[in-house]
Amino acid sequence: MHYTEYDTRLAAYAVVTDDEGRVLLALWNEGSRRQWTLPGGGLELHERAEDGAVREVLEESGYHVEIDELLGVDSYVFPAERRSVPTDRPMKAFRVLYRAHVTGGELTHERDGSTDEAAWFHVSEVAGLDRVSVVDVGLRMAGLALR
Template identity: 75%
Template sequence: MSALHYTEYDTRFAAYAVVVDDRDRVLLALWNEGSRPQWTMPGGGVELHETAEQGVVREVKEESGYDVEIEQLLGVDSYVFPAERRSIDTARPMKAVRVVFRARVVGGVLRHEQDGSTDEARWVPLADVTSLDRVSIVDVSLRLAGLG
């Protein structure tokens, strides 16, 4: 892909949380907007008025039912989606900028998101993650957390 000026592509700013419990299980959400359901980290697009921290706290609540507290910024990752791989009809590629935090549950009850981009939330043993059909942010996040 040739170099593009930043006005020639779309950017999606998103924030994700790595939430691990005391039983070495990680919180994942089943993303349903791709060509097939795949597991992802809880999180997603940050709204214009939100900070990354506010966005990830909101997204985890929406997707899992849990209230979380951010413990640490783990890192920032970016990924380019060519126009032909986008879920909308466009000729513009997209750069996904993904901020990853470590967070812990401080309240709420596990539940599934209703009418959203995910339809199941689940605690998954860390040892089982590699056997799941998952999106790249899972491996990126676990690597940033020193767990993968």
């Protein structure tokens, strides 16, 4: 399919961990069911990917973070019927993933956004959660195996 026949979305996400072996996740509320995701989301037009990841973590969790490293870039194709907005166009999502750590703030749930809860989970708990694919991608890139 030619690139003019589908939509593209660039997003940035952060794998935020703590000293207790936990990872920060946000509860995404825009799909057909609520699922856990890495904090992150779509970039604004003139925003650098790193800045978008930092902004999204703050909006979705209340934490200020600092980027440690680029983990990688992943892509995923959403068929038109699985998109959260009615359309006949599929979408290719490019997801830039970073490792980050908390530098301040406190856990706060997002209001009127695409997520409505944030929480810390031990990596060993993540396999049992209803989650979107970017969680597994990010944890794999960060070297954190799901059990």
